[in-house]
Amino acid sequence: MALIKTSILLFYRRIFLPHTSFSIIIAVLITTIWLWAIATTLTAFLLCHPFPYNWGVGEGTCGNRVANFVVNGAINMLTDASMLVLPLPYIFTLQMGVWKRLGVATWFCLGVL
Known part of the structure; x- marks a missing residue:
């Protein structure tokens, strides 16, 4: 999941390159996503002690x-x-008509589906 989110954020950075504040926000978000992915993976493996108890082998908690x-x-x-x-x-500051901006925003928001 972190790879997918990173690729989307790098795509955003490529599109909105001139905005340095946007690049900083993206870097912070990518770092947060990867730290969270590592923490989630470690938590999944280290939730049970001893480790084989993850599969119900032996005694443990x-x-x-x-x-x-x-x-x-x-x-x-x-x-x-x-x-x-x-x-x-950034989409709503583009110099185009309101309906075109709404259309572009809709395409970006289709990621919800």
């Missing part, structure tokens, strides 16, 4: 998997929403 899934889902939705809203201010 596991952390709260439901809470882990809920937090991961919430963070993914937050990063998705931020990626969706990120280009909109």
